[in-house]
Amino acid sequence: MxxxxxxxxxxxxxxxxxxxxxxxxxxxxxVRLFTYAKAPNPNYLYVGRNKDFxxxxxxxxxxxxxxxDVISLSTHELEDVFDSLLDAxxxxxxxxxxxxxxxxxxxxxxxxxxxxxxxxGPMFFTTTSLQITAFSKQYPVGSxxxxxxxxxxxxxLSLASLMNMQSGQxxxxxxxxxxxxxxxxxxxxxxxxxxxxxxxxxxxxxxxQLTIISHKPFQQYHRHMAVxxxxxxxxxxxxxxxxxxxxxxxxxxxxxxxxKRHDASSFHTFYQMQGWDPEQYCMISILKQENAxxxxxxxxxxxxxxxxxxxxxxxxxxxxERQEGEIVCCLxxxxxxxxxxxxxxxxxxxxxLFQIAEVLKLDCYCSYPLTGxxxxxxxxxxxSTCLARGKREYYECALEDLADLNGRPEHRCLALHPALHxxxxxxxxxxxxxxxxxxxxxxxxxxxxxxxxxxxxxxNTLVYRIGKVSSLFSLDLDDAxxxxxxxxxxxxxxxxx
Numbered sequence: 415m416x417x418x419x420x421x422x423x424x425x426x427x428x429x430x431x432x433x434x435x436x437x438x439x440x441x442x443x444x445v446r447l448f449t450y451a452k453a454p455n456p457n458y459l460y461v462g463r464n465k466d467f468x469x470x471x472x473x474x475x476x477x478x479x480x481x482x483d484v485i486s487l488s489t490h491e492l493e494d495v496f497d498s499l500l501d502a503x504x505x506x507x508x509x510x511x512x513x514x515x516x517x518x519x520x521x522x523x524x525x526x527x528x529x530x531x532x533x534x535g536p537m538f539f540t541t542t543s544l545q546i547t548a549f550s551k552q553y554p555v556g557s558x559x560x561x562x563x564x565x566x567x568x569x570x571l572s573l574a575s576l577m578n579m580q581s582g583q584x585x586x587x588x589x590x591x592x593x594x595x596x597x598x599x600x601x602x603x604x605x606x607x608x609x610x611x612x613x614x615x616x617x618x619x620x621x622x623q624l625t626i627i628s629h630k631p632f633q634q635y636h637r638h639m640a641v642x643x644x645x646x647x648x649x650x651x652x653x654x655x656x657x658x659x660x661x662x663x664x665x666x667x668x669x670x671x672x673x674k675r676h677d678a679s680s681f682h683t684f685y686q687m688q689g690w691d692p693e694q695y696c697m698i699s700i701l702k703q704e705n706a707x708x709x710x711x712x713x714x715x716x717x718x719x720x721x722x723x724x725x726x727x728x729x730x731x732x733x734x735e736r737q738e739g740e741i742v743c744c745l746x747x748x749x750x751x752x753x754x755x756x757x758x759x760x761x762x763x764x765x766x767l768f769q770i771a772e773v774l775k776l777d778c779y780c781s782y783p784l785t786g787x788x789x790x791x792x793x794x795x796x797x798s799t800c801l802a803r804g805k806r807e808y809y810e811c812a813l814e815d816l817a818d819l820n821g822r823p824e825h826r827c828l829a830l831h832p833a834l835h836x837x838x839x840x841x842x843x844x845x846x847x848x849x850x851x852x853x854x855x856x857x858x859x860x861x862x863x864x865x866x867x868x869x870x871x872x873x874n875t876l877v878y879r880i881g882k883v884s885s886l887f888s889l890d891l892d893d894a895x896x897x898x899x900x901x902x903x904x905x906x907x908x909x910x911x
Contacts, residue, residue: 415510415642417442417502419483420634422459425502426495429476429487436482440638445499448479456481461496509533511773513646514717518774522650523613523624524548526643533639536605537626538565539613547622558627559604596632605629611640613647621651645720652716663687664728667744670790671698681788688726694746695761697783698793700801701741701776711739714774718743721770741776743767744790747783758809758832758888759783777801782808782832792828813899816906827910831903833887840886848883853904855880856897 418440423431441457448462459480464473476495478485487495509529516525523539527548530537536558538549546565555566599606605627613622624647626636666684669675685692701718703710711729718727718741726744747761761783771778779800781793796808796815805811809832815821816829837849851869855876858865866873883889890896 415503415506416440416457417459417506418635418638419459419478419480419485421506421638422478422499422502423485424633424635426478426485426487426498429489429495431478432486432488434484437480438634440641442480445496445503447496459499461492461499463490463492507769510642510721511769513642514649514721514770515773516646517650517713517717521548523622523647526624526646526650530643534626534636535628536562537624539622539624541622542620562605562627607631609636609640611644611647613651615648615651622647649713649716649720663726667726667728667742667787667790668730670787671742671794673791676788681786684787688746690746693785695749695759695783695785696787696790696793697743697745697747697764698781698790698797699743699745699764699767700779700794700797701743701771702739702779702801703774703776706739711741714776715741717774718770722766725767742794744787758836760836778806780807782812782828784828789824789828792825795825796828813895813902816899816902823910826906830907831899833889834900834903834907836887837883848879848886851876851879852883852900856891856901856904860891860897 419433419435419437419442421440422442423433442459443457444455445459445461446455448460448466454460459478461476461478464475464477464486465471467477467479474490476487476489476492478487478495478499489495512529513526516522516529519525524547527537527539527550531550531552536550536553538546540546549565553562555563596607596609599608607628607630609626609628609632611624611626612620613624615621624643626632663684666675666680666687669680670684681692684690685694690696701714703714706714715727715729718725722743722745724746727741730740730742745764745767747764749761759782764780768778779797781796781800784793796811799811799815800806800808803811808829812829812831816826818826821829834849837852841847841849851865851871854868855862855865858868862873862876865871866876869876880891884891889900
């Protein structure tokens with residue numbers, strides 16, 4: 415879940431924030447400590463002291479900066495603020511996941527309302543016939559107003575309450591795709607403000623309405639969180655619509671996976687439709703659940719598309735001999751340029767995919783991330799291999815495929831240890847010889863004295879460089895599988911055409 419500066423300002427209100435905000439979108443995906451050593455990411459919130467941001471300042475006051483938005487806090491406790499912000503991301507991530515999985519539960523609207531008990535005030539859900547089917551049960555009769563008493567006693571609004579509502583006024587309609595309205599009811603004694611969020615299906619037909627009531631006007635952070643409420647409600651409304659009509663991009667991807675298309679024109683069309691760069695890293699994943707019905711996969715598909723809008727998802731039952739349903743995912747991944755980051759692949763790990771798959775109880779089987787989609791058929795084969803062997807990541811299967819001398823050359827080539835090409839590229843850019851050093855070290859069975867003699871290098875220098883290459887490329891040289899995989903990859907890379 416991405417946060418807005420308004421949501422963050424509310425979360426840290428104990429520090430008496432003073433804000434200067436220009437943006438009005440929930441587009442913050444992570445929090446980082448500020449440093450001039452790294453270029454700022456426009457999707458991050460940066461935390462630091464005033465003097466960290468401004469060279470001539472001596473102030474230790476904590477600042478939060480996102481693009482052109484600044485929040486100044488009345489505290490010098492930088493570590494406490496940073497920990498609090500990490501808690502905020504964890505809290506709202508869990509909240510979103512709980513709501514998005516509500517459609518699987520009995521009375522999902524009640525599950526959504528219960529998940530909001532620590533965020534919003536009293537809430538209730540009504541059908542188009544004004545029947546109350548879910549509400550905040552922690553507020554008893556007499557604790558809110560007469561309307562609330564009607565909910566408890568009648569299960570709907572009384573005629574008198576409906577007449578009183580006619581004298582109220584709509585305050586605003588929130589703009590954007592996810593519409594909701596705020597309302598002021600002048601005749602109620604307490605909690606006169608309401609925010610009404612419509613539940614619609616994919617045909618934009620009204621199914622019901624969630625209403626949040628408050629004793630004071632709604633704040634901007636309420637409006638931003640209403641977006642996520644709306645998505646969860648519409649996911650519930652669409653649970654009957656399980657047919658995936660597909661798209662041109664999905665059709666192209668299916669052809670890529672089957673190896674039916676290899677022409678540059680098809681690749682170019684796909685990149686344009688998805689808005690992806692041809693050098694974009696992509697990963698193919700298969701998501702499955704034992705004994706899942708087609709209807710269940712339909713629910714999961716909608717959740718995945720809403721949670722990971724940049725990915726391409728579709729239900730597939732024709733690409734494999736098992737003839738069982740599965741969700742195929744093509745997910746773009748961002749490269750990480752910072753040294754020592756990005757693991758074996760140099761890209762961000764797909765944590766969001768793993769998290770939502772865990773919430774939905776889907777097993778996830780992932781290929782290696784590769785640039786472009788011209789190798790999609792091989793990547794699908796990698797993900798299928800993971801499925802057959804019960805492994806989540808292809809890394810755990812790649813050595814067996816690489817050592818198979820009867821395997822298809824293009825499959826074996828893409829099964830090489832992913833760190834090797836990155837090490838070679840590093841050597842070219844930095845004029846180092848880490849590749850040769852690592853190969854010699856492993857062929858000498860990690861004997862430091864023998865390796866140092868082979869390389870005409872001091873043993874201490876060797877120890878330092880082995881530690882450096884292990885850290886830069888996330889290598890665990892104490893792991894027997896890692897060492898064997900690297901040795902076989904060295905040999906294959908030297909002998910492959």
